[in-house]
Amino acid sequence: MGCGRVGASMASQLDRMGHSVAIIDRNSDAFRRLPADFNGRKVKGIGFDRDALEQAGIDEAYAFAAVSNGDNSNIIAARVARELFGVEHVVARIYDPTRADVYERLGIPTVATVRQTAEHMMRHVLxxxxxxxxxxxxxxxxxxxxxxxxxxxxxxxxxxxxxxxxxxxxxxxxxxxxxxxxxxxxxxxxxxxxxxxxxxxxxxxxxxxxxxxxxx
Incomplete structure (x- = not known):
């Protein structure tokens, strides 16, 4: 979910590796970030909407990554994928490190973008x-x-x-x-x-x- 820079990069890599991929974004212009030879499915819609997820093939999904630019959207979509559709491998990108810790304790793997980026930057500064x-x-x-x-x-x-x-x-x-x-x-x-x-x-x-x- 999310065809920004991260989502488009992940989808493109998975597609090149031979995986079956579907990507969801509410803005169809976002799909322009995908390469011309992208073989995956493109679904215009909201990433936590049941219809959009079903169009993307969530019923057969091995994994689901929520990488839109909104923490709330990402965590809701991740929970829907895991709890409603039973997707075992789910991860959400979260900007707020405090919330990321909370969701990790709830068993939802997260990538805390700000915290991890800051730690790597500080390591080079100090x-x-x-x-x-x-x-x-x-x-x-x-x-x-x-x-x-x-x-x-x-x-x-x-x-x-x-x-x-x-x-x-x-x-x-x-x-x-x-x-x-x-x-x-x-x-x-x-x-x-x-x-x-x-x-x-x-x-x-x-x-x-x-x-x-x-x-x-």
């Missing part, structure tokens, strides 16, 4: 920070990408995990991804994605900002 890529709805744990001192280059993943009591989920290396083993060596320019509890984050970032020998 080096030595930690970008939170995913947080458990309870807030107890998450997946983060911290800044790491160059002094950690040459250290094994197993040594880092043992020192900090965290888990390295994967490493972004160049344009690729490495699923690490205990003996994987951390290289220059690696970006580590760590799973840790919220309580661990301050001590973890302090430790990673200094050489391993100074970590206490």
């Amino acid at each position: 080096p030595g920070g930690t970008a939170r890529e995913f947080m458990d709805p309870s807030g107890a744990a998450g997946l983060v990408q911290p800044d790491i001192s160059p002094a950690w280059v040459g250290t094994t993943v197993g040594s880092l995990e043992e020192r900090l009591e965290v888990r390295v989920a994967w490493i972004s290396r160049g344009s690729g991804v490495v699923i690490p083993q205990a003996g994987t060596i951390i290289q220059e320019h690696d970006r580590l994605h760590l799973a840790a509890t919220t309580q661990q984050l301050p001590a973890m970032q302090r430790a990673l900002s200094r050489p391993p020998a100074q970590e206490v």
Whole structure:
């Protein structure tokens, strides 16, 4: 739902991957954002309206993404898709981070655009920070990408995990991804994605900002 920049991009990518896609928008001009070779269904209507959803094939949908520019519309559409039509995989884009937390606790996955964008921007403005890529709805744990001192280059993943009591989920290396083993060596320019509890984050970032020998 929503054929803005995000919705059009998602629909186009899914279409190119061979998935059956339908996109809903109340403004037919929005469909101009889609490529000329888009094979999916275009439905003009309100994204939480039952008729529009049925025209889009909601009864057969594997997943539903609500990415319009309105928080209320997105959350209503997500709830209708999940609760009325039984779509298992549902996500809503939410601008208000407080409301996003509430809906996460209700079991509706959300992407809090403002909060996540702000965190990534702050990380570039203030080096030595930690970008939170995913947080458990309870807030107890998450997946983060911290800044790491160059002094950690040459250290094994197993040594880092043992020192900090965290888990390295994967490493972004160049344009690729490495699923690490205990003996994987951390290289220059690696970006580590760590799973840790919220309580661990301050001590973890302090430790990673200094050489391993100074970590206490």
